[in-house]
Amino acid sequence: MTKHILVPVDGSPQSTAALSFVAEEWPEATVTLLHVINPADAGGNPSAGIPSGAEEWYESEKSRSASLLADAASIVEPNVRMRTEVGRPTRTILDVVDSGEFDHVVMGSHGRSGVSRILLGSVTEAVVRGSPVPVTIVR
Template identity: 35%
Template sequence: MYEQILVPTDGSETAEMAIEHALDIAEKYGATVHALYVVDTDSMSLSLGVEQVDRIRQGHYGEMGEVRERAEAATNVVAERGRERGLEVVEHVSAGRPHALIEDYAADNDIDLIVMGSHGRSGISRALLGSVTERTLRSTTVPVLVVDARADDRD
């Protein structure tokens, strides 16, 4: 049923919860897990400027090496945990608009399932901050499993 599972990660606690779900499903079906970190260049452009953001989109991080390190560390967590379970894990880092790159990556890699976290924001908070998860749900035809970060608060 699932051969290729994508788990977008940003290294947050919410992403951690999604990672565990993705790995559990991958283990059950013997699927390959794809760990994707997207450097959100839209949010970075306000502080860096267009020229620096264009360089990052092209993979030239320059003095922004810490961004690349943070991205690689986040995908590495998925890779290490997956390999501990005997799973094949593909790591990928890209830069741009997160929901668009998640959609593109899913289409380009024949992804069967996207597993991602949701911060559970609502109302004005979600309207102001936007939601990568919500935008991904709207833009892709690939099934998406949303892991609600508030689930731990309900126990």
């Protein structure tokens, strides 16, 4: 029986679908929502190299994360926890799963294939390959 589910969220329709799936399939489970702030995303910000610019970017991302998690939590209430981490998404998700407190991961997938998957990579695929617990992919 699934008791504690990790659901990485990024605000996409796919992560919302994953949340809805969890709410329907495991209404009694504890759900931890995880949003990963990726420092590589600051690369598009010309002031990211300046400490004050990086701090401003990070504070903005923390605020965005809190908003995303609050919206996501409304889908899977009442047994929900929220968590924000900083790092590369795949590695961070796997590190959180490796903590041992989760018995299932549910993720949305963008469903990319072919060249776009090769060029863009697949966080979901990497989590499936590296996770010590079952992973359900929702499209």
